[in-house]
Amino acid sequence: MIQNTREQFIHLFEKEPLMVVSPGRINLIGEHTDYNDGFVLPAAIDKKIVYAIALNNTRQCNAHAVFMNETVSFSLDDVKPTPGWINYLMGVVFQLQERGLPVQGFDCVVAGDIPVGAGMSSSAAVEGGLVAALDHLFGYELGRMDMALIGQKAEHTFPGVKCGIMDQFANLHGKKNQVMRLDCRSLSFEYFPFNFPDYKIVLCNSMVHHSLASSEYNVRRQQCEEGVKAIQAGHPDVKSLRDATMAMLNEVQGQLPPKVYDRCAYVIAEIQRVQDATTLLKQGDLQQFGTLMYATHEGLSKLYEVSCPELDFLVSLAKKRKEVAGARVMGGGFGGCTINLVKADQVDDFVAYVQSAYETQYGKTPEVYVTTIEDGVKVGAAVAAEA
Numbered sequence: 287m288i289q290n291t292r293e294q295f296i297h298l299f300e301k302e303p304l305m306v307v308s309p310g311r312i313n314l315i316g317e318h319t320d321y322n323d324g325f326v327l328p329a330a331i332d333k334k335i336v337y338a339i340a341l342n343n344t345r346q347c348n349a350h351a352v353f354m355n356e357t358v359s360f361s362l363d364d365v366k367p368t369p370g371w372i373n374y375l376m377g378v379v380f381q382l383q384e385r386g387l388p389v390q391g392f393d394c395v396v397a398g399d400i401p402v403g404a405g406m407s408s409s410a411a412v413e414g415g416l417v418a419a420l421d422h423l424f425g426y427e428l429g430r431m432d433m434a435l436i437g438q439k440a441e442h443t444f445p446g447v448k449c450g451i452m453d454q455f456a457n458l459h460g461k462k463n464q465v466m467r468l469d470c471r472s473l474s475f476e477y478f479p480f481n482f483p484d485y486k487i488v489l490c491n492s493m494v495h496h497s498l499a500s501s502e503y504n505v506r507r508q509q510c511e512e513g514v515k516a517i518q519a520g521h522p523d524v525k526s527l528r529d530a531t532m533a534m535l536n537e538v539q540g541q542l543p544p545k546v547y548d549r550c551a552y553v554i555a556e557i558q559r560v561q562d563a564t565t566l567l568k569q570g571d572l573q574q575f576g577t578l579m580y581a582t583h584e585g586l587s588k589l590y591e592v593s594c595p596e597l598d599f600l601v602s603l604a605k606k607r608k609e610v611a612g613a614r615v616m617g618g619g620f621g622g623c624t625i626n627l628v629k630a631d632q633v634d635d636f637v638a639y640v641q642s643a644y645e646t647q648y649g650k651t652p653e654v655y656v657t658t659i660e661d662g663v664k665v666g667a668a669v670a671a672e673a
């Protein structure tokens with residue numbers, strides 16, 4: 287894909303591009319905790335967006351998307367939210383301009399194999415890849431965390447999803463075969479090896495794309511904030527659900543709509559689960575870790591209500607199989623993928639079982655991706671080394 291993207295660029299724009307590889311992400315545990323100042327446990331993966339990009343000495347930005355066979359253009363003097371995938375590029379450019387960083391016109395070809403709407407964060411990969419590319423081309427010398435914050439702001443202001451920092455962070459900080467535990471309040475993080483050669487990380491795509499995903503996501507965030515406000519009356523030090531306990535939440539249960547109570551109860555439990563899960567992972571106890579993944583799914587499905595029947599079905603299939611240590615819906619939810627930890631020598635059996643049962647139930651075949659953990663965004667020479 288890297289070579290093809292470069293060649294297409296040369297064919298279209300007749301110059302040599304800078305190459306950038308920008309990965310999707312998985313998250314082992316810690317869902318909907320990032321915007322509550324909690325912890326997450328993501329990693330960058332082998333699915334990626336590839337950019338071939340060069341400056342063009344104009345005020346015009348031209349981008350050709352290989353996956354849609356479509357070229358879009360915009361002027362640097364008219365950067366505003368616009369329907370379609372161009373919005374992600376414009377969001378990044380707008381945020382760079384807002385910071386007073388110089389931006390000039392560019393040409394790019396964008397390719398990729400991250401399935402869109404599958405919860406693997408193709409949008410963060412588009413954003414992170416462009417920030418890193420422009421950082422290199424203009425010599426901004428932004429740090430990786432700053433780049434992630436720019437991508438997150440782009441997502442808030444252009445597509446309008448009030449996301450946390452997890453996806454952009456993972457995309458830019460990933461390290462081969464390492465997972466990262468990020469404290470989403472302090473933004474401090476630690477790497478540790480995901481060293482389970484007997485297991486594979488298998489993503490099962492429900493092929494469901496929920497049209498309400500972004501609006502419902504924002505509603506969840508508001509509900510968490512509503513819970514915090516109620517708790518703060520008796521506990522002014524509580525700044526977010528990260529600081530709250532179940533006892534504090536129970537004190538205000540009567541004042542909260544039941545759904546708000548449920549949302550907050552899920553988040554408080556999930557933040558603790560990430561801590562427990564990290565300890566288990568470090569101890570090499572994947573079985574107990576998997577049990578926590580199932581508990582997360584239960585919470586996401588019943589309390590946070592971001593699952594759907596198809597995802598619940600995929601997790602119920604995984605639960606029946608001894609070769610699966612744990613499974614749950616991954617990412618924002620309302621469709622997309624489940625993440626499954628599956629015994630390496632039984633992946634083929636598991637995939638055949640899941641696909642056949644899912645086809646029988648829903649009349650469609652779930653795509654399955656056996657992923658590996660890879661480096662975060664790579665630019666220029668680092669890409670050449672890979673290609």
Ligand code: GAF
Nearest residue numbers: 317318449450451452617618
């Ligand atoms: C989406 C968001 F972009 C992340 O910030 C995170 O909240 C995730 O949903 C849920 O954990 O991917």
